[in-house]
Amino acid sequence: MAETVFAPWDDPTEKPLIRFRNVTKRFGDFTAIDDLTLDIFEREFFALLGPSGCGKTTMMRMLAGFENPTEGAIELAGQDIAGVPANKRAVNMMFQSYALFPHLTVWDNIAFGLRRESKDKAAIAARVEEMLKLTRLEKFARRKPHQISGGQRQRVALARSLAKAPKLLLLDEPLGALDAKLREATQFELMDIQEKTGTTFVIVTHDQEEAMTVASRVAVMDEGRVMQVSTPERIYEAPDSVYVADFIGDVNLLHGTATPSGDETYAVTWSANEAPVQAASTRSFSTGQTCHLAIRPEKVAIYKDKPEADNAVQGKVLDIAYLGNLSTYHVELPTGDIIKAQVANTRRISRRDFTWEDPVWVSWSKTAGVLLAE
Amino acid sequence: MTRLSPFNVVSLTLGFVFLYVPMLILVIYSFNASQLVTVWAGFSTRWYGELLSNDAFLDAAWVTLRVAVISSTIATVLGTMAAYVLVRGGRFMGRTLFSGMIYAPLVMPEVITGLSLLLLFIGLGLDRGVLTIVLAHTTFSMCFVSVVVSSRLVSFDRSLEEAALDLGASPWDAFRLVTLPIIAPAVISGWLLAFTLSLDDLVIASFTSGPSATTLPMKIWSSVRLGVSPEINALSTILIGLVTVGVIAASLASKHAALRAKRDEQAAARAA
Numbered sequence: 001m002a003e004t005v006f007a008p009w010d011d012p013t014e015k016p017l018i019r020f021r022n023v024t025k026r027f028g029d030f031t032a033i034d035d036l037t038l039d040i041f042e043r044e045f046f047a048l049l050g051p052s053g054c055g056k057t058t059m060m061r062m063l064a065g066f067e068n069p070t071e072g073a074i075e076l077a078g079q080d081i082a083g084v085p086a087n088k089r090a091v092n093m094m095f096q097s098y099a100l101f102p103h104l105t106v107w108d109n110i111a112f113g114l115r116r117e118s119k120d121k122a123a124i125a126a127r128v129e130e131m132l133k134l135t136r137l138e139k140f141a142r143r144k145p146h147q148i149s150g151g152q153r154q155r156v157a158l159a160r161s162l163a164k165a166p167k168l169l170l171l172d173e174p175l176g177a178l179d180a181k182l183r184e185a186t187q188f189e190l191m192d193i194q195e196k197t198g199t200t201f202v203i204v205t206h207d208q209e210e211a212m213t214v215a216s217r218v219a220v221m222d223e224g225r226v227m228q229v230s231t232p233e234r235i236y237e238a239p240d241s242v243y244v245a246d247f248i249g250d251v252n253l254l255h256g257t258a259t260p261s262g263d264e265t266y267a268v269t270w271s272a273n274e275a276p277v278q279a280a281s282t283r284s285f286s287t288g289q290t291c292h293l294a295i296r297p298e299k300v301a302i303y304k305d306k307p308e309a310d311n312a313v314q315g316k317v318l319d320i321a322y323l324g325n326l327s328t329y330h331v332e333l334p335t336g337d338i339i340k341a342q343v344a345n346t347r348r349i350s351r352r353d354f355t356w357e358d359p360v361w362v363s364w365s366k367t368a369g370v371l372l373a374e
Numbered sequence: 375m376t377r378l379s380p381f382n383v384v385s386l387t388l389g390f391v392f393l394y395v396p397m398l399i400l401v402i403y404s405f406n407a408s409q410l411v412t413v414w415a416g417f418s419t420r421w422y423g424e425l426l427s428n429d430a431f432l433d434a435a436w437v438t439l440r441v442a443v444i445s446s447t448i449a450t451v452l453g454t455m456a457a458y459v460l461v462r463g464g465r466f467m468g469r470t471l472f473s474g475m476i477y478a479p480l481v482m483p484e485v486i487t488g489l490s491l492l493l494l495f496i497g498l499g500l501d502r503g504v505l506t507i508v509l510a511h512t513t514f515s516m517c518f519v520s521v522v523v524s525s526r527l528v529s530f531d532r533s534l535e536e537a538a539l540d541l542g543a544s545p546w547d548a549f550r551l552v553t554l555p556i557i558a559p560a561v562i563s564g565w566l567l568a569f570t571l572s573l574d575d576l577v578i579a580s581f582t583s584g585p586s587a588t589t590l591p592m593k594i595w596s597s598v599r600l601g602v603s604p605e606i607n608a609l610s611t612i613l614i615g616l617v618t619v620g621v622i623a624a625s626l627a628s629k630h631a632a633l634r635a636k637r638d639e640q641a642a643a644r645a646a
Contacts, residue, residue, distance in 0.1 A: 087548075088542075103555045113542050116543050116547065
């Protein structure tokens with residue numbers, strides 16, 4: 001039997017753990033969250049991704065209980081939690097600044113939440129030891145927060161927020177303060193811990209790579225609205241708006257008008273002098289409708305001679321960005337548009353085929369791009 | 375060590391002379407054997423002995439100490455509460471008015487504060503004594519405490535309180551277990567400030583005290599009006615000694631704490 005894929009969002013009988021229902025949050029005249037509806041399921045690792053000021057932190061603070069929605073309802077396990085104060089919610093949060101209590105030891109920091117629910121001492125001690133072991137902090141239990149390193153502090157913050165076994169754990173830019181190497185290691189550690197504990201995680205981040213790595217689903221936000229909610233693969237491969245395509249990763253955008261040219265295929269007229277390009281799309285467009293063709297650079301190939309392909313355009317190499325494992329060629333077309341083509345550097349640099357000012361052909365298949373209306 | 379230029383030597387000497395010669399003279403004359411303050415008649419600790427057997431001075435010292443401890447404690451509680459509301463309370467009605475008014479007593483001439491308190495106590499029919507001095511001192515030192523504590527609260531990371539709430543602490547527990555321990559140094563220095571202000575206050579105490587209660591500054595002032603006695607010199611020397619010991623102890627303690635914090639940080643950097 002094949003292993004069932006974790007996808008509760010595709011199952012209509014599944015009850016979501018969290019429901020945002022037409023939630024609006026205003027601060028004075030400023031609308032931080034604009035009529036937002038969203039479901040998050042149990043055991044999900046859900047990422048809220050967006051530029052700063054897009055409302056993702058406000059959403060998280062509403063879940064934690066530090067803000068209340070102006071309109072609409074937020075349900076946690078079927079119950080409206082608006083008006084329930086933060087200290088009465090089965091939700092814990094890992095703060096961006098970690099917010100470790102500087103006057104308490106690592107042990108006491110982790111025990112803080114447990115002591116608030118009048119458990120007996122032995123139970124608290126057992127739970128703290130368990131958390132220390134989970135986050136590999138046993139050696140540092142007696143230290144104060146200023147006596148440990150940044151990565152260790154991050155793990156203390158995680159252990160403290162997990163200690164009460166919350167239904168939902170909120171992580172506010174949890175890895176922002178770590179350097180790149182440590183961040184990558186910690187991302188996998190977070191996923192591992194999420195799987196072990198079975199807790200629902202909601203992470204807020206502006207780092208798309210982080211969101212793509214850790215999350216089961218990603219919500220891309222902009223100006224208080226959710227632009228698209230989907231798995232990382234679908235967000236990347238099948239964005240449903242120009243905003244999402246442009247926000248996630250690198251993308252070539254051609255603006256033009258669509259003309260149906262066959263079964264779910266359109267000819268996109270993007271320049272007066274160049275031949276239209278062919279693009280497959282399940283979304284339907286009427287003749288002459290404005291459209292945008294989004295193509296990822298790694299789906300664009302680069303050739304010396306005109307290739308046999310659905311679409312091929314000639315240009316010259318304007319710039320080469322060498323990234324080590326990849327090189328991105330910026331190819332300028334006669335129209336002035338620039339198409340980026342990404343090539344894996346499987347050969348040593350001395351044997352590279354193209355250099356600056358070389359006339360080249362860029363090509364892509366008709367299914368490589370996504371045709372978007374807006 | 376750098377060698378000081380002649381100009382620096384002169385400025386340093388002038389500074390020290392202006393600051394400490396008056397006190398030095400007072401200390402020297404406190405060990406004078408003569409009854410006459412300005413005539414040196416040899417070394418003696420006689421006046422210290424007389425001071426200790428002078429009940430009027432001892433009573434005044436006791437009153438002062440009680441007033442200072444009680445009023446600075448009440449002022450610290452009230453001042454901390456006021457600071458907390460001003461910094462954390464958000465934009466409530468009358469906030470600007472309240473925050474402006476809490477600082478007004480800082481710049482109010484003491485004579486006016488004293489007089490208005492006196493009128494209030496007369497109006498209320500309160501018998502003037504230790505109680506009225508305590509109330510008066512609480513009134514004027516509370517705003518100093520609130521200034522000190524609110525400057526600490528402004529730089530206090532709010533997410534620490536939110537973390538406590540998030541972990542299930544009630545707002546009172548969050549304050550008691552997280553906020554208070556962290557702002558404790560500011561609260562303590564607020565208390566010390568209030569204590570010192572109360573100790574050396576003469577003007578407000580004169581307005582608000584009655585025949586039953588005389589504070590030490592009042593006692594010194596009234597005896598000096600009858601002529602400076604060597605006992606006063608002895609008393610002042612004791613006070614100077616106490617203050618000096620306190621200042622040195624405080625600076626040693628903070629130096630020790632700074633050293634320890636530095637050691638901890640280095641240990642953490644090594645562990646990383």
